[in-house]
Amino acid sequence: MVQIDGRAAGESLVRARGLGKTYQRGGEEIHVLQGLNLDVDAGEFIAFMGPSGSGKTTLLNLLGGLDVPSEGSVTVAGDEITRMSARKLTTWRARHVGFVFQMYNLIPVLTAFQNVELPLLLTGLSKAERRRHVETALTVVGLADRMRHYPRQLSGGQEQRVGIARAIVADPTFLLCDEPTGDLDRKSADEVLDLLGRLAGEHGKTILMVTHDPLAAERAHVVLHLEKGVLVDTVTAGRAR
């Protein structure tokens, strides 16, 4: 269940209260997010839509602990991340968040296997265990036969699927996807959206996705609209449900 009125009963997986972010630009204050409330339960697949500059990516950054809010709080699985030190937040991100970026952001000099392995280097897993996890993640995204390939040897869709494998390999609490299909053609975008749909439907992953693409948003359980830093309404989407 997703709520944006701040009156959710019980414990949600992701909870934002009075969340605000203000930037200073040339002596002028720009309020990117204002008093935003959000409750997301585990297993939800949420799409955030809105015009450019509406604060979608900023919201994602705040929920993922990549940025700190000017006001308000974010609590994930009971941990208030807005009170954490930078060091603790780094550790928390490694354990709880999987990021999927629009530009894939794979390390070009590492193979698909090595890119996916990166988050596991921070764990105490043995080499054999890491290998098993990486192979599983790449199998889930359908790229088990591309492990030794470098990003330059993969198509855009394949690169994004490697990015998704990297995001899920450490089994994080939730995935944050910033325009995951924004740089892909329709066919590749559909493959990536199918994959995200399966992760939410079959594997019960909680996914928060920013998108401009209505077809992408349609795959989510719920579509939230942002305008000028405020969540204005929710739409229950159809296909993924």
Next chain:
Amino acid sequence: MKYGHLILTNLFRKKTRTALTAGSFAVALFLFGILAVVRGAFQQGVEVAGADRLVVVNRVSIIQPLPLAYRDRLARIPGVTQVTFANWFGGVYQDERNFFPQFAIDRETYRQMYPEFVIPDDQWQAFLGDKEGAVVGEALAERFKWKLGDRLPIKGTIFAGSWEFNVRAIYKGRRVQDDETQFWFRWDYLDERKQFRKGNVGWYTVRIDSPDSAVRVVKAIDELFANSPAETKTDTEKAFAASWVKQMGNIELLITTIGSVVFFTLLLVTGNTMAIAVRERTRELAVLKAVGFSDPFVLVLVIVETIVVAAVGGGVGLGLAKLFTLRGDPTGGLLPFFYLPASAIVSGLALALVVGLLAGILPAFSASRLRIVDALRRI
């Protein structure tokens, strides 16, 4: 070593740049090695000087002689246990470029005074039995392909005329830094043939009972010959060797200045290269931080990359310098002690690592302080 491939792959992403940066370290450390060798060559006399030996020269100048009669008077001074003498010859073998030091020595005492030069007994006996005999250092013999029994013509410059010598012995140094390029022959042969200053020697070397007696014996010697026609100036062998080095200018300062300029330039060049490398990888470093790598990890990653380049480049440079020195003195005898000691190699490597650390620290610091959201936004 689970992060090893991260470091290596980053180093090999721009192979030319990495090779050039490592090459800069190699060139700088090669130069460092050669400067250390030159410094060592000049300091060699100081380093090998015997702590219990004093050198007595004419107070006016080393080129002024001292009477042979001083030998017995020196031997009677309390604390003096041994006396020998020698004379600079300064002849030319075939060509003026074939320089090597030639000494007319006292055959009775010189060998005992310098036990660091090892001479087989039978060869020494052959030298004693031949007035035209000569003892040559092993390196000198190798340089001119001399062997025992060879007859060597040397043209006198200070002591005019053609001189001929028979190689009767070849000495070796006990330590690697002992000079094996000297040529000795009998002083009695020189004194017999020379036309002037007969009965005079170039300088005396005396051994004292203990290095602690040095100050007292130095004073006693110079007081003994004060107000005589040939006053003396006595020094420890170390101080005497150091004064020779000093006469050639402040080699130490020259070498330090050249080395400092080279390493400062290297620091700037490497620092700039690493800053560019980090800037190119801004987005990747941000991704690493986003997935959970800490700021200190990123700091160490960049520093280790620089240090690896410094260590590899520095190692190659020092290795080449060592190889270069193995070929021996390239100056034809001016730097007989042409050797790169292990201590200089260790110092060079340490210096390379420090430069690597300093060059990497600023870019590494800026990488570690990257704000993820800003870095991800950059194209």
